[in-house]
Amino acid sequence: MTHANALASRRSTKYWLLKGLTYLILALLTLLPFVWMLSASLKLNKDVFTFPIDWIPDQPRWANYSEIWTTIPLGLFIANTAKLSVIVTCLQLLTSSFGAYAFAKLHFKGRKVLFTTYVSTIAVPWQAYMVPQFIMMRSFHLNNTHLAIICLQAFSAFGVFMMRQFYLSIPDELCEAARIDGMSQYGIWARIMLPLSKPALSTLTIFTFVATWNDFLGPMIYLTETRLKTIQIGLRMFITQYSTEYGLIMAASVVALIPVLIIFLSLQKYFVQGIATAGLKG
Amino acid sequence: MASVTQVQARRTSSHRKRKLLDQLIAYSFIAPNFIGFAVFTLVPLVFALALSFMNWDGANSISFAGLDNFRRLFRDKVFIKALINTLVYTAATVPLTLVASLALALLLNSRIFARNFFRTVSFFPYVASLVAVAAVWNMLFSPSMGPVNMLLSKVFKVSAEDLPRWAADKDWAMTTVVMFSIWKYMGYYMVIFLAGLQNTNPELYEAAALDGANPQQKFWHVTLPQLRPTTFFVLMMLIITSFKVYDIIYNITQGGPGNATMVLVYYIYNTAFVSWDLGYASAISMVLFLLVLGITLLQFRGERHFDDI
Incomplete structure (x- = not known):
C-alpha cells in the first residue's frame, strides 16, 4: 500500500515536472520572438545582434520610436488601414445580416438556388480568380483606389452564411408575432434580429476587422502608390528599402502589432467562440 | 352574382x-x-x-488559345517546381501543425496554473501581423548574425561551415518556411481542438478510470476517437490553407533561393502581375482551383459520414 502510494507520488512529481517543463518551453517558443522584437526595437543597429543577447538594453533608444514616424509615413499607413478596416467591417455586417435574414426567414423564388451558389463559392479560393478580378477593377478605373479593397472585402458569402446559421436558431414564432403586431420585415430585422444576434455580429466583426487589417495580397495587388498603402504592405516596403535599419524595423513592427493586439485582447472571448463554433474561415 | x-x-x-x-x-x-x-x-x-483558354497581356488584343495554356503547364519546369513545392509544403506543414495544435490543446485543457494566460499567449502569433513577425523571424534566423545561429555555434559548438543558412539556403529555405508556418498557426487550430475537447463525454473517462486505464490509454482509446470529427475538420482546413500559401513565402524567402520555395499562388502572382501573361496565369489558377475543389468534395463526404454516426 505505502509502496504503491510512493510510486504514485513519484510518478506525479515526475509528471508535474514534465508538465512544468513543457509549459516553460511553450511560453518561451511563443513569447520569446515578441520579447526579442521589443528589445531590438530599443537598440542601435550595431547592438541588435550582440551575443549573448542583451535582453534589456542599458540605454534604451526610445528615439527609434520617434524616428519611424518621419522615416516612413507610418501614421498615414495606419490611418489608411484603420479607414479600410472600419468601412469594410461596417458594410460586411450590414449586407451580411440583411441578406442572411432573407435566407433564414423569408420565402421567395430561387432561394435554394441562390443559397447553394453562395455556399459553393465559399470553397473557391480567392487566389484562383484574383487575376480576372483585378482586370475587371482596372477597367472600372479602381486600381490604386481604396474603393477596390472595399469592394473586394465587403460582400463575402461567408458572412451571409455565418449570419444565416445564427438566424436559423431564432424561433420563427418571434417574427410571426411581430408580423401580427404590424411590424414590417425591415422593422423585424432592425428591432428583433439585430439585437438578438449580438454574439454572431461580434464574431463577424472581429474576423472581418482582423482579416482586413492583416490582409497582404489584396493591397499588394491593388495599392501600388505609397500614399494609399496599408500598414502591412507599407511595413514590407520599409523592410525592403531599409533592410539594415534593424532597430527601426523592429520599432515599426511593434507599432504595427499593437492595434490588433488591443482588439484581440478586448474581444478575445468572441474571437475564441467564433473560431470554435462558426469560425470556419480559411 | x-x-x-x-x-x-x-x-x-x-x-x-x-x-x-x-x-x-x-x-x-x-x-x-x-x-x-x-x-x-x-x-x-x-x-x-x-x-484560361485565351492569350492576353491585358493591353493588346485578346486571342483564343484553345488548350495551349494547359499544354504549356506540362512543359513548364517552374510550374512543375511550384506544384511540387506546394505539395511538399502541405505534406510537411499539415501533420506537424496538427500534432502541435492537438498537443497544445490537450495541455491547455487540463487544470493548470495560469491556463487562460497561456491560452492567450499561444494565440498571439496568429493575430500578430504577418509582415511584422516575419521580420522578427528573418532576423532571428539571419545566417551570419542571427541569435539562432549564434546559439548553435557558441553554445552547441556547431562549426561555421555546418551552420544552416536558413532562408538563404535552397536546402533549408522550405524548412524555415514550414517552421514559421507551424509557429504562426498552431494557436488557431488549438482553439478548434479545445472546442472539440469541450464536447467530449466525461462519463467515458470515468468508465476508463474504473477499468484502470493509464493516461496514455485514455488518450488513444477515449480522447482521440471522440475528437475524430474535429481532427478531420482541422486536417481539411490545413490542407486547403496550405495549398493557398503566399504571404508567408513572400515575407520569408520571396520564393527563393532560385525557385526553392516557389509555390502555386506565388507563381500565379508573378505570371499575372510581373509577366502579364494573363491567360496562362488563369490556367495555373485552374490547377489550384481543382486541388482545393478535390479536398472540399472529400470534406463534404467526410462530414456526411460523421453526421451518420
Missing part, C-alpha cells in the same frame, strides 16, 4: 399583389450583398475560366 365574382377577383388580385410585394421585400434584403457578390466574385470566376 356578378358582384361576388368581382369581389373574389379583386381579392385574388390583391392577394397576388401581396405575394409579389413579399417577394420584392425578400429580394430587397438580399440585393445589397448579392449585387456586390455577383459583380466582384461571380463575374471574375466565370471570367477566370474563360481567360
Whole structure:
C-alpha cells in the first residue's frame, strides 16, 4: 500500500515536472520572438545582434520610436488601414445580416438556388480568380483606389452564411408575432434580429476587422502608390528599402502589432467562440 | 352574382399583389450583398475560366488559345517546381501543425496554473501581423548574425561551415518556411481542438478510470476517437490553407533561393502581375482551383459520414 502510494507520488512529481517543463518551453517558443522584437526595437543597429543577447538594453533608444514616424509615413499607413478596416467591417455586417435574414426567414423564388451558389463559392479560393478580378477593377478605373479593397472585402458569402446559421436558431414564432403586431420585415430585422444576434455580429466583426487589417495580397495587388498603402504592405516596403535599419524595423513592427493586439485582447472571448463554433474561415 | 365574382377577383388580385410585394421585400434584403457578390466574385470566376483558354497581356488584343495554356503547364519546369513545392509544403506543414495544435490543446485543457494566460499567449502569433513577425523571424534566423545561429555555434559548438543558412539556403529555405508556418498557426487550430475537447463525454473517462486505464490509454482509446470529427475538420482546413500559401513565402524567402520555395499562388502572382501573361496565369489558377475543389468534395463526404454516426 505505502509502496504503491510512493510510486504514485513519484510518478506525479515526475509528471508535474514534465508538465512544468513543457509549459516553460511553450511560453518561451511563443513569447520569446515578441520579447526579442521589443528589445531590438530599443537598440542601435550595431547592438541588435550582440551575443549573448542583451535582453534589456542599458540605454534604451526610445528615439527609434520617434524616428519611424518621419522615416516612413507610418501614421498615414495606419490611418489608411484603420479607414479600410472600419468601412469594410461596417458594410460586411450590414449586407451580411440583411441578406442572411432573407435566407433564414423569408420565402421567395430561387432561394435554394441562390443559397447553394453562395455556399459553393465559399470553397473557391480567392487566389484562383484574383487575376480576372483585378482586370475587371482596372477597367472600372479602381486600381490604386481604396474603393477596390472595399469592394473586394465587403460582400463575402461567408458572412451571409455565418449570419444565416445564427438566424436559423431564432424561433420563427418571434417574427410571426411581430408580423401580427404590424411590424414590417425591415422593422423585424432592425428591432428583433439585430439585437438578438449580438454574439454572431461580434464574431463577424472581429474576423472581418482582423482579416482586413492583416490582409497582404489584396493591397499588394491593388495599392501600388505609397500614399494609399496599408500598414502591412507599407511595413514590407520599409523592410525592403531599409533592410539594415534593424532597430527601426523592429520599432515599426511593434507599432504595427499593437492595434490588433488591443482588439484581440478586448474581444478575445468572441474571437475564441467564433473560431470554435462558426469560425470556419480559411 | 356578378358582384361576388368581382369581389373574389379583386381579392385574388390583391392577394397576388401581396405575394409579389413579399417577394420584392425578400429580394430587397438580399440585393445589397448579392449585387456586390455577383459583380466582384461571380463575374471574375466565370471570367477566370474563360481567360484560361485565351492569350492576353491585358493591353493588346485578346486571342483564343484553345488548350495551349494547359499544354504549356506540362512543359513548364517552374510550374512543375511550384506544384511540387506546394505539395511538399502541405505534406510537411499539415501533420506537424496538427500534432502541435492537438498537443497544445490537450495541455491547455487540463487544470493548470495560469491556463487562460497561456491560452492567450499561444494565440498571439496568429493575430500578430504577418509582415511584422516575419521580420522578427528573418532576423532571428539571419545566417551570419542571427541569435539562432549564434546559439548553435557558441553554445552547441556547431562549426561555421555546418551552420544552416536558413532562408538563404535552397536546402533549408522550405524548412524555415514550414517552421514559421507551424509557429504562426498552431494557436488557431488549438482553439478548434479545445472546442472539440469541450464536447467530449466525461462519463467515458470515468468508465476508463474504473477499468484502470493509464493516461496514455485514455488518450488513444477515449480522447482521440471522440475528437475524430474535429481532427478531420482541422486536417481539411490545413490542407486547403496550405495549398493557398503566399504571404508567408513572400515575407520569408520571396520564393527563393532560385525557385526553392516557389509555390502555386506565388507563381500565379508573378505570371499575372510581373509577366502579364494573363491567360496562362488563369490556367495555373485552374490547377489550384481543382486541388482545393478535390479536398472540399472529400470534406463534404467526410462530414456526411460523421453526421451518420
